[in-house]
Amino acid sequence: MSSQRPSPSLAKPPHWPPNVYYISTPCYHSSVPPEVLAQIRPMFATSGSGRAPRSAVIIQRISDPAHPAKGQHGLFAAKKIPPRTHILDYTGEVHGDDRPGSDYDLSLFRSPDGNNVGVDASHMGNEARFVNDYRGVKPRPNALFQERKTESGELRMSVWSGSECIRKGDEILVSYGKSWWQARSMELAEESMI
Numbered sequence: 001m002s003s004q005r006p007s008p009s010l011a012k013p014p015h016w017p018p019n020v021y022y023i024s025t026p027c028y029h030s031s032v033p034p035e036v037l038a039q040i041r042p043m044f045a046t047s048g049s050g051r052a053p054r055s056a057v058i059i060q061r062i063s064d065p066a067h068p069a070k071g072q073h074g075l076f077a078a079k080k081i082p083p084r085t086h087i088l089d090y091t092g093e094v095h096g097d098d099r100p101g102s103d104y105d106l107s108l109f110r111s112p113d114g115n116n117v118g119v120d121a122s123h124m125g126n127e128a129r130f131v132n133d134y135r136g137v138k139p140r141p142n143a144l145f146q147e148r149k150t151e152s153g154e155l156r157m158s159v160w161s162g163s164e165c166i167r168k169g170d171e172i173l174v175s176y177g178k179s180w181w182q183a184r185s186m187e188l189a190e191e192s193m194i
């Protein structure tokens with residue numbers, strides 16, 4: 001199975017990992033059935049950029065020893081972001097196969113006949129792949145994942161600010177959901193039994 005080849009020409013933001021393609025629009029993997037693709041990306045849809053204005057977000061290495069993702073990276077506000085604002089789309093490889101090993105895979109769409117479509121940013125994506133979960137960092141998330149449709153009808157998963165404004169310099173934090181963490185703790189328990 002294959003994916004369309006991402007364009008290598010985009011300028012990467014600071015701290016971008018060398019082994020990950022930087023893409024501003026989704027790439028579609030051949031595992032997405034054509035009838036499902038037609039629902040999430042109408043024929044006439046043009047892939048407008050999912051990029052945040054370059055100044056809205058910044059990727060930073062986490063050095064705070066109290067942060068549970070210390071040594072990794074996170075996404076931070078480069079300027080004040082008003083409440084309920086579209087920050088950026090979560091780009092990646094849109095796929096219909098299972099990606100159990102990916103820590104960068106989000107659910108995008110479930111069709112009535114049971115086809116699941118995800119967006120996996122483990123090998124290609126944009127700044128949104130660095131959004132961390134709020135647990136152990138702040139009492140509550142200040143942002144959320146929420147789908148949107150582009151003007152031409154393409155379904156995107158996006159990062160939006162919550163009900164309060166995000167101050168410049170704040171880490172942008174979502175909730176991955178209890179089931180995401182439950183699946184990870186089950187994996188760890190299984191690994192420790194091997």
Ligand SMILES: C[S@@+](CC[C@H](N)C(=O)[O-])C[C@H]1O[C@@H](n2cnc3c(N)ncnc32)[C@H](O)[C@@H]1O
Binds near residue numbers: 073129132
């Ligand atoms: C989508 S990535 C987020 C970006 C990641 N920090 C990085 O530098 O690539 C998800 C991974 O980030 C880490 N992570 C995110 N939120 C976390 C949290 N609240 N506590 C511990 N680890 C977290 C976990 O390792 C998780 O598998």
